[in-house]
Amino acid sequence: MDSSVPTVHALAIDGASTGGAVGDIDVSYVGGSHYGMCHVSPDYMSSCEFELFSNSQMVLTPMPAPGYAFGGWSGACSGTGPCTVAMDQARQVGARFEPAPVHPFTVEIQGPYGAVGIVDAWVDGFGDDPFIHCEYPASTSCQASYESGKLVRVHASPGVQTVFDHWGGACAGFGDAQECQVQIDDAKTVSPTSRARAR
Numbered sequence: 001m002d003s004s005v006p007t008v009h010a011l012a013i014d015g016a017s018t019g020g021a022v023g024d025i026d027v028s029y030v031g032g033s034h035y036g037m038c039h040v041s042p043d044y045m046s047s048c049e050f051e052l053f054s055n056s057q058m059v060l061t062p063m064p065a066p067g068y069a070f071g072g073w074s075g076a077c078s079g080t081g082p083c084t085v086a087m088d089q090a091r092q093v094g095a096r097f098e099p100a101p102v103h104p105f106t107v108e109i110q111g112p113y114g115a116v117g118i119v120d121a122w123v124d125g126f127g128d129d130p131f132i133h134c135e136y137p138a139s140t141s142c143q144a145s146y147e148s149g150k151l152v153r154v155h156a157s158p159g160v161q162t163v164f165d166h167w168g169g170a171c172a173g174f175g176d177a178q179e180c181q182v183q184i185d186d187a188k189t190v191s192p193t194s195r196a197r198a199r
Contacts, residue, residue, distance in 0.1 A: 011027070011087060011090075018071070022065040057085075060083045075093045105144055106143045106189040119136070149183075169188070
């Protein structure tokens with residue numbers, strides 16, 4: 001055998017889609033350049049094979065499309081984060097994409113009689129995420145659902161003769177700032193508290 005000819009091994013990626021999920025697997029050299037991409041969707045042949053030089057170190061990075069999540073690896077990879085694969089032999093990797101989990105988000109307005117105002121909650125961008133518009137005292141509890149991983153902004157706008165006092169719940173660390181941000185990874189409740197201005 002001619003030792004001057006580099007040995008190559010196959011990296012096979014078998015993608016799986018549940019619930020119509022769509023995503024990509026980025027294949028790159030460790031500390032180096034991009035090598036290729038494997039697309040996964042219910043309407044596409046989601047199996048890819050790459051011929052790589054022996055002992056190459058490759059990083060596989062899952063990239064779910066908006067509205068979807070990476071469900072996990074199988075074969076030569078495990079977990080749900082980027083995976084490093086040593087190409088000292090042929091490797092097979094399974095990659096599963098699934099719909100992103102959805103969690104309830106609740107605004108519970110606190111305050112004494114006489115406090116008035118508005119609390120809004122939204123996700124930046126141009127997606128189809130719901131918008132919360134909660135006017136108190138007419139409404140003191142408003143709810144929507146957001147996908148896991150979304151960053152929700154919440155803004156309190158006190159009305160006439162009303163002062164915003166502080167946040168509670170998932171926004172407790174923001175003190176008396178009128179806006180807070182909440183990363184969605186489970187059901188979340190924020191509790192803005194206002195008070196009537198002293199006359």
